[in-house]
Amino acid sequence: MKILKWVVIILIAIILLFAFVGMPYLKKQTKKISPERVATYVQDGLDMQVKYSGPYKKGRIIFGELVPFDAVWRTGANEPTTFTTKTNISILGNQVAPGTYSLWTIPGRESWTVMLNSEVPDWGVTLISGGKKTTYNPDTDVFQIQVPVETLEQSIERFTIDFQESEGLFLTLSWDKTRIRIPIKKQA
CATH class of the missing domain: 1.20.5 (Single alpha-helices involved in coiled-coils or other helix-helix interfaces)
Structure with a gap:
């Protein structure tokens, strides 16, 4: 005893x-x-911020190998990527109230599924799985959308999330020779 x-x-x-x-x-x-990074957009009555960790390419094949196709990705490294809005917005017709959300994706060859989730877990993957299994909970999704993949001519060395204005406002995710653009509109 x-x-x-x-x-x-x-x-x-x-x-x-x-x-x-x-x-x-x-x-x-x-x-x-994979250092922490922050993208902010404060303009035209909008106030948004994305916090994420940006890994580097380092000569690796990113999409389809390091980041598998058709599997949930925490969209960066370390903790899940967070998206915060202080204003009401719309993303492809989906209403998003002010708050902080986790941002998850399912990369595909021709399009990605983007999920905004009301749950923000401590870490993006489980330690037991060796980092292969995410802590994503689909039951707490605010929405899921599909966006097309754009192929870039120049390779982007570091995973980057940013806000870009080009015929509207977009949240862009770029890495290697891949970019997706998520349209954002202000709600009245």
Whole structure:
């Protein structure tokens, strides 16, 4: 009985050590490789921000290999990408109220599915899966939309999310030779 008590105490100590020392250390190390970035748009009565971690290409084949086709991607690295709006907006006819959401995608060869989700988990993937399985919960989607893939002539080394104005306002996601554009409109 005494041995069992010590085994339990040691296991609890190991779990606490990992939670309070190991995880913060791992997060800090991964952010050196894929630094945090922020894209903001404050103009014309709109106030939006995207926070994400931007990994680098480093000579790898990105879409179809590093990021598999037809599988949920946390859309960046580390924690899930977050999209915050302080104003009512519309994305392809879907109403989005002010708030912070997680942004997930399912990359495809010709189009991507983009999901805005009301849940923002602590980390974008499970540690048990070695980073292969996301923590995405489809039951809390605000919407899912399809957007076409654009092939770029020049390769983009670092995964980049930005707001661009070109015949309207778009949230753009670019990496390697792939770009998608998500149209955003202000709601009255």
